[in-house]
Amino acid sequence: xxxxxxxPKFQVLKTGQSMTLxxxxxxxxxxxxxxxxxxxxxxxxxxxxxxxxxxxQGEVPNGYNVSRSTTEDxxxxxxxxxxxxxxxxxxxxxxxxLNSYEQYFGPGTRLTVT
Amino acid sequence: xxxxxxxPPDLILxxxxxxxxxxxFSDSVNNLQWFHQNPWGQLINxxxxxxxxxxxxxxxxxxxxxxxxxxxxxxxSQTTDSGxxxxxxxxxxxxxxxxxxxxxxxxx
Numbered sequence: 001x002x003x004x005x006x007x008p009k010f011q012v013l014k015t016g017q018s019m020t021l022x023x024x025x026x027x028x029x030x031x032x033x034x035x036x037x038x039x040x041x042x043x044x045x046x047x048x049x050x051x052x053x054x055x056x057q058g059e060v061p062n063g064y065n066v067s068r069s070t071t072e073d074x075x076x077x078x079x080x081x082x083x084x085x086x087x088x089x090x091x092x093x094x095x096x097x098l099n100s101y102e103q104y105f106g107p108g109t110r111l112t113v114t
Numbered sequence: 115x116x117x118x119x120x121x122p123p124d125l126i127l128x129x130x131x132x133x134x135x136x137x138x139f140s141d142s143v144n145n146l147q148w149f150h151q152n153p154w155g156q157l158i159n160x161x162x163x164x165x166x167x168x169x170x171x172x173x174x175x176x177x178x179x180x181x182x183x184x185x186x187x188x189x190x191s192q193t194t195d196s197g198x199x200x201x202x203x204x205x206x207x208x209x210x211x212x213x214x215x216x217x218x219x220x221x222x
Contacts, residue, residue, distance in 0.1 A: 098204035102162040
């Protein structure tokens with residue numbers, strides 16, 4: 001199993017540009033999430049999904065969209081990039097509820113918005 | 115929400131030394147995970163340990179759920195052990211709440 005994969009590893013955007021961060025998992029996990037990690041702020045949840053066709057907002061959803069058309073894929077879209085979105089983004093997946101299952105993280109995407 | 119506190123915040127070790135990292139949490143949990151964030155930024159799963167003791171090579175972990183703490187032991191540390199160690203517990207069904215981490219530096 002490849003586990004959780006993310007592309008790209010690094011990205012530089014200009015303010016106002018849009019892009020999609022890709023995330024895929026091959027473990028047949030139902031739950032998938034996007035976090036961002038910022039110095040001094042820890043990991044904050046952006047959006048999550050509990051199954052194909054179901055998504056919901058986390059703590060910091062503004063400026064981001066997600067969709068979950070398949071169990072495997074959970075892309076994160078930045079609609080109009082802003083410097084405040086400079087961060088490291090992690091995708092994660094879990095078989096089910098976190099009280100019962102382990103969460104696995106992808107390798108991260110380091111995004112810089114100038 | 116549940117609070118997660120880790121200590122110490124920083125740890126400098128000489129290669130070959132042993133160390134113990136601590137994680138305290140404010141409420142009962144059914145899941146606790148330890149991660150290592152390496153210098154390249156990757157979050158590596160170390161242990162899924164809601165209770166009891168587990169060992170993986172030079173690393174071991176113990177969680178005492180009734181007393182709301184977990185310990186991570188690093189024995190015979192190596193430079194590759196450097197990085198940040200996080201413990202995390204479920205904030206809810208779909209989000210982990212992370213501690214602030216312990217930054218470990220192992221010197222050759």
